[in-house]
Amino acid sequence: xxxxxxxxxxxxxxxxxxxxxxxxxxxxxxxxxxxxxxxxxxxxxxxxxxxxxxxxxxxxxxxxxxxxxxxxxxxxxxxxxxxxxxxxxxxxxxxxx
Amino acid sequence: xxxxxxxxxxxxxxxxxxxxxxxxxxxxxxxxxxxxxxxxxxxxxxxxxxxxxxxxxxxxxxxxxxxxxxxxxxxxxxxxxxxxxxxxxxxxxxxxxxxxxxxxxxxxxxxxxxxxxxxxxxxxxxxxxxxxxxxxxxxxxxxxxxxxxxxxxxxxxxxxxxxxxxxxxxxxxxxxxxxxxxxxxxxxxxxxxxxxxxxxxxxxxxxxxxxxxxxxxxxxxxxxxx
Numbered sequence: 001x002x003x004x005x006x007x008x009x010x011x012x013x014x015x016x017x018x019x020x021x022x023x024x025x026x027x028x029x030x031x032x033x034x035x036x037x038x039x040x041x042x043x044x045x046x047x048x049x050x051x052x053x054x055x056x057x058x059x060x061x062x063x064x065x066x067x068x069x070x071x072x073x074x075x076x077x078x079x080x081x082x083x084x085x086x087x088x089x090x091x092x093x094x095x096x097x
Numbered sequence: 098x099x100x101x102x103x104x105x106x107x108x109x110x111x112x113x114x115x116x117x118x119x120x121x122x123x124x125x126x127x128x129x130x131x132x133x134x135x136x137x138x139x140x141x142x143x144x145x146x147x148x149x150x151x152x153x154x155x156x157x158x159x160x161x162x163x164x165x166x167x168x169x170x171x172x173x174x175x176x177x178x179x180x181x182x183x184x185x186x187x188x189x190x191x192x193x194x195x196x197x198x199x200x201x202x203x204x205x206x207x208x209x210x211x212x213x214x215x216x217x218x219x220x221x222x223x224x225x226x227x228x229x230x231x232x233x234x235x236x237x238x239x240x241x242x243x244x245x246x247x248x249x250x251x252x253x254x255x256x257x258x259x260x261x262x263x264x265x266x267x268x269x270x271x272x273x274x275x276x277x278x279x280x281x282x283x284x285x286x287x288x289x290x291x292x293x294x295x296x297x298x299x300x301x302x303x304x305x306x307x308x309x310x311x312x313x314x315x316x317x318x319x320x321x322x323x
Contacts, residue, residue, distance in 0.1 A: 089197070089201050090197050090201060090267060090268065093201050093227075093268060094268035094270060096224075097268055097270050097272060097293050
């Protein structure tokens with residue numbers, strides 16, 4: 001299967017393709033996900049928030065609406081790039097309150 | 098007999114560092130012989146019906162009347178604060194680094210995902226108004242509100258308390274949370290506002306105040322009076 005390159009800021013990728021593994025241009029490759037795993041939490045906490053988080057959240061949201069072991073889905077999901085100025089750690093987050 | 102909690106599924110034995118473990122039989126360990134359900138993070142779970150939620154809320158209302166909302170909020174606060182401690186422990190065990198040294202959004206998603214798996218609903222964190230000292234949480238499929246349906250009042254005091262307690266502990270500042278729209282008021286999802294306790298009135302009268310999102314957004318810009 002070819003590995004489509006994802007671009008900013010609005011990404012469309014099929015869940016089926018996502019689970020088979022994608023190359024992610026200049027970003028984090030969603031490694032460790034297989035169709036059999038059919039989920040989700042694959043990104044390491046040291047990685048930048050950026051797109052990996054949005055993708056993770058979108059897939060999580062999507063997966064919660066289908067059976068736990070759902071596979072082979074081709075439904076499209078959208079990935080938005082979060083605001084660049086979002087706080088990156090708890091200390092920065094705390095400063096807002 | 099004391100129950101020793103040990104998540105010990107074949108999946109965890111085979112790969113204890115597997116982070117994508119939210120499959121039903123990965124995340125939960127069902128032990129029919131002991132009648133226990135232990136999740137990946139070694140927390141005991143119980144299954145309850147909607148009747149339990151209805152009974153809890155109606156029972157509280159019968160017992161304490163108008164204070165039932167405040168009671169649920171307080172229960173949620175306690176829960177959230179305790180869960181913050183618990184979360185920091187299992188997060189560090191899971192990822193080998195302290196929560197406070199981790200990416201914020203990753204941290205928040207990691208905290209809530211077990212709740213999603215347990216049936217508390219999906220969430221979405223909105224930090225668009227953080228510079229005004231507020232943040233919003235959108236909650237989809239609140240277990241409480243979906244159970245009781247459209248009754249015309251906000252119901253998710255337990256969630257509001259949970260968010261207040263958890264974030265208070267995580268940011269080490271006293272925060273409050275109010276529900277500003279609820280599925281039980283005919284909305285499609287629930288929306289919570291979190292901010293400093295000195296700026297948000299989370300008392301029952303405050304949480305049931307008819308705040309509309311547009312009004313609130315305007316209020317955020319100039320600071321909502323208590």
